[in-house]
Amino acid sequence: MARLYIEKSGLQTSMQDLGRIAHADLGVPLSGPMDEMAFRLANHLMRRSSNEACIELYMGNVVLQFEAACQLVLTGAEVECRCENKLYTTNQIIGIPEGGRLIIPRFSSGQWAYLAMNGVFFTQTSMGSKSFYPGISEKSRFTQGNELAYQPERKPIPPSFLKIKSGNSGSSRMIDAFRGPSFYLLAQFQQEMLQNQPFTLSRNQNRMGIQLEEKVPHALAEMISTPTYPGTVQLTPAGTLIVLMKDAQVTGGYHRVLQLPVSSMSQLAQLRPGATFRFQLH
Amino acid sequence: MNHPIQIVSIGPDIVEIHWPETISEPILFELLTVKNWLARHWAEKIHRMYQGYQVLGMQVNAGVDTESCVSELRDRLPRSLEQEVDRPQVRSWKVPVCYDLQLVPELTRYLEEKSLALSQFIDVHTRTTYRLYCYGFLPGFMYLGGLDECLHIPRKTNPDRKIGAGSVAIGGSQTGIYPMDSPGGWYVVGKTPVVFFKQGRLEVPFRPGDSLRFDPVSLAYFDELQQKESLSWEEWEEHG
Structure with missing residues (x-):
């Protein structure tokens, strides 16, 4: 077993697997990767099972030191990582030598990235998952000086010259969405706003949800709390739209106007505040 | 049906x-x-x-x-x-709650807003049997039905940055217990010594459908309960 030392932690670095499947009826959020597509790709490239825990990074600016040699891959956001004067792009297999230092600068595009290993990271499982969540996991994020145990796989993955195009650059700004239960309660012009109007991501976003700038004024009656899922788009009494993400609470008292599939949540997670998109309703 | x-x-x-x-x-x-x-x-x-x-x-x-x-x-x-x-097998529970103003100074604000005497408040809050409908908002946060109308109070317009774990609170027409530290807009009215989390595991025996009563305990007894290494909820089940 070897150790990974976090020399520079970045803003919001955490462990994520596919989340806490059980216990939603005890109020436990799912958690898991903000960009699940990139997370799955990372484990796929490292030939791991799809639920293997990866390190999730937000915006970059992370430096890691590895005690033992290992292979890694970084997926999701666009960034050029450096290790021992070699440069590695997103989705490329990174060879870390013994004592190697991996420098991940600020992402050039996108917001979330996944670091998977040809091997295993050892972190605590709490309530059936390694995903960090405040109050349930030991930590809610990594900080400078933290250490993490890992076991590199003995058999290396042969380097591939196949270049996997990253999904972020010039990604389509159409976001697939399905109608939520309250969609049908809206007036036609409000339904059309949701379908036709461009929406802008606000700064008000975290692992729980992303608030949008444009408002959809409405006169819907207040409602009692109902289940909410990752991907549920809520409409607050003030007309604000909130896209619920992976750490969102499991019930909510706001109207549920749309429901996004995992692929749409992944797309939105990578768009920075100020970016615009439209919902493509199915 | x-x-x-x-x-x-x-x-x-x-x-x-x-x-x-x-x-x-x-x-x-x-x-x-x-x-x-x-x-x-x-x-x-x-x-x-x-x-x-x-x-x-x-x-x-x-x-x-x-x-x-x-x-x-x-x-x-x-x-x-x-x-x-x-058919659900429902169980009944007592939850020890301390309403001592030394422990819960915030209760004064609620009592002032509602123009209620402490004894009056405790009497109403503890005589009701609450029904656990579902969990939400936070891991282990119970949505309880049955709060007496005379205890309803609008939520605070500016939520507090931190409501401590174990706080018993009232917001709108609801009462509940904060299982973990969290920002919140409810008025804190009491404190329970029982912990909801043990080493990152949610340990509550309450299931939707169960009924709960708040059992008023003194500050001394609260301290005693809090010092117990593992206070078991099982002791607080009501039978018959």
Whole structure:
């Protein structure tokens, strides 16, 4: 077993697997990767099972030191990582030598990235998952000086010259969405706003949800709390739209106007505040 | 079947069962019966089960077709409700709560806003039996029904940055316990010594359908309970 030392932690670095499947009826959020597509790709490239825990990074600016040699891959956001004067792009297999230092600068595009290993990271499982969540996991994020145990796989993955195009650059700004239960309660012009109007991501976003700038004024009656899922788009009494993400609470008292599939949540997670998109309703 | 039920699909992987939009015990028990039935018969289809007051939601596994789930449920649910074996087994609990102003100085603000005397407040808050409808907001946060109308108070317009774990609070027409530290807009009115989390595990025996009463305890007894290494909820079950 070897150790990974976090020399520079970045803003919001955490462990994520596919989340806490059980216990939603005890109020436990799912958690898991903000960009699940990139997370799955990372484990796929490292030939791991799809639920293997990866390190999730937000915006970059992370430096890691590895005690033992290992292979890694970084997926999701666009960034050029450096290790021992070699440069590695997103989705490329990174060879870390013994004592190697991996420098991940600020992402050039996108917001979330996944670091998977040809091997295993050892972190605590709490309530059936390694995903960090405040109050349930030991930590809610990594900080400078933290250490993490890992076991590199003995058999290396042969380097591939196949270049996997990253999904972020010039990604389509159409976001697939399905109608939520309250969609049908809206007036036609409000339904059309949701379908036709461009929406802008606000700064008000975290692992729980992303608030949008444009408002959809409405006169819907207040409602009692109902289940909410990752991907549920809520409409607050003030007309604000909130896209619920992976750490969102499991019930909510706001109207549920749309429901996004995992692929749409992944797309939105990578768009920075100020970016615009439209919902493509199915 | 007592109540009209609507079964809908949302997107490619969510199926929901809706009861009429009202908070009612008969609806809760009907919902819980269906939930138990689903746990027995649909375990291999359901990825994650969600529960609100009158909505049961399920995320189905990849490859399960939601439209056929909807039609199958429409066929089978009426009969499932007749299954005696699925009726929820409800239990009754006492939850020790200390209302001492030394421990809970914030209670003064609530009492002032409501123009209530401390003894009056404790009397009303503890004489009610609350029904646990569902969990939400935070892991382990219970949505309890039954708060006496004379204790209702609008939520604070500016939420507090931190309400401590174990705080018993009132917001709007609801009362509840904060299982972990959290920002919140409710008024803190008491404190329970019982912990909801042990080493990252949620350890509560309460299940939707159960009933809870708040049992007033002195500051001295609160301290004693809090010092116990592992205070078991089992001691607080009420029988008969």
